[in-house]
Amino acid sequence: MIQKAKTCGLYHHQIMGCSYPKIAIVTVQDIIENGGRLNVPLSLEVLKSAQRKTHEENELVIFANAMNEAV
DSSP, X not given: OHHHHHTTOEEEETTTTEXXXXXXXXXXXXXXXHXXXXXXXXXXXXXXXXXXXXXXXXXXXXXXXXHHHHO
């Protein structure tokens, strides 16, 4: 199964300039015994583009949910 996954090729992350397997298999045994991990791309641009909610927006959502439950 692992050999079959390796035949699926690589994904090249242009921003990070790295290549990653398209399919990676890590077993629980490998995680426990060898500290195995999935090597997944993560870039600062993804984190920067995530939209933040302000404290006020969160309070409005909580208030609206409470009002709906009260009705």
